[in-house]
Amino acid sequence: MKKEExxxxxxxxxxxxxxxxxxxxxxxxxxxxxxxxxxxxDIWDKYIKEEKNQEKKQxxxxxxxxxxxxxxLSEVVNWFKNINLDNLQESIGNVQRVLGVVQDFSKKxxxxxxxxxxxxxxxxxxxxxx
Numbered sequence: 001m002k003k004e005e006x007x008x009x010x011x012x013x014x015x016x017x018x019x020x021x022x023x024x025x026x027x028x029x030x031x032x033x034x035x036x037x038x039x040x041x042d043i044w045d046k047y048i049k050e051e052k053n054q055e056k057k058q059x060x061x062x063x064x065x066x067x068x069x070x071x072x073l074s075e076v077v078n079w080f081k082n083i084n085l086d087n088l089q090e091s092i093g094n095v096q097r098v099l100g101v102v103q104d105f106s107k108k109x110x111x112x113x114x115x116x117x118x119x120x121x122x123x124x125x126x127x128x129x130x
């Protein structure tokens with residue numbers, strides 16, 4: 001009976017398979033951990049953490065691929081609720097300032113006169129206001 005539960009646990013967490021394939025763990029060690037600690041212990045975080053991160057990345061990718069049209073109305077509302085408008089406005093202001101600085105630099109570079117054109121050497125024989 002415990003063996004069937006372990007099989008179900010492995011089906012729910014397929015990331016355990018890669019540890020066995022990479023010779024980092026064996027099925028025997030995983031089974032012993034399952035038998036001693038059960039499925040809800042923190043000991044599994046090390047092995048299942050990557051799986052949870054991959055699931056999260058997959059969800060984010062799916063949201064980006066499907067766009068807002070693929071989301072339910074409650075998900076869209078929750079997404080908008082989580083937006084902090086003050087931070088958004090501040091970020092937009094920062095971007096505008098950066099773009100303004102970049103524009104200023106590009107304008108100065110294009111209108112800049114070379115120093116050789118502005119400098120006119122004084123003739124050797126002339127003194128002040130001669």
